[in-house]
Amino acid sequence: MLALSLQMVKDRLLALVGGEPKLMNLIIGGLRRAWFRSPSRLSVLYNVRSEEETVNKDGSIGKRKAVWFSCQICNTKCKGQRSSLHPYIQIDHIDPIIPVDSQLKSWDELIQRIFVDVEGLQAICNICHNKKTQEENALRRAYRKAHK
Numbered sequence: 755m756l757a758l759s760l761q762m763v764k765d766r767l768l769a770l771v772g773g774e775p776k777l778m779n780l781i782i783g784g785l786r787r788a789w790f791r792s793p794s795r796l797s798v799l800y801n802v803r804s805e806e807e808t809v810n811k812d813g814s815i816g817k818r819k820a821v822w823f824s825c826q827i828c829n830t831k832c833k834g835q836r837s838s839l840h841p842y843i844q845i846d847h848i849d850p851i852i853p854v855d856s857q858l859k860s861w862d863e864l865i866q867r868i869f870v871d872v873e874g875l876q877a878i879c880n881i882c883h884n885k886k887t888q889e890e891n892a893l894r895r896a897y898r899k900a901h902k
């Protein structure tokens with residue numbers, strides 16, 4: 755997720771805005787909001803969206819339909835919002851925003867890596883996403899260890 759991976763490079767980004775944490779956080783917050791509304795992200799999300807009829811307690815068909823999103827890796831049906839009862843869908847950067855084999859060099863690079871086309875994104879459940887993030891973090895640690 756954007757929030758987690760950004761944590762790893764905040765020192766680097768801070769240096770790139772002249773050591774102004776308030777400014778850095780303002781820019782990161784703005785980028786995050788722009789990312790959530792980005793056409794690529796919304797398009798990937800809507801491609802895995804489906805609606806299902808709901809059944810009321812008395813057996814009749816409910817007025818509102820249930821909305822589900824399916825994971826592009828394991829095919830699990832997910833909620834659109836964070837949930838403790840169900841897996842939920844997240845839009846993942848296939849090539850992670852924070853590279854696994856190099857340092858982030860500039861804000862330009864960060865922006866280019868966030869705002870990619872639909873081909874660079876996938877809709878996956880939080881479980882698959884956590885697994886992928888852990889694998890990426892292991893690669894980052896190995897890279898840092900090898901380049902000390």
Ligand SMILES: [Zn+2]
Pocket residue numbers: 825826827828829830878879880881882883
């Ligand atoms: Zn999954």
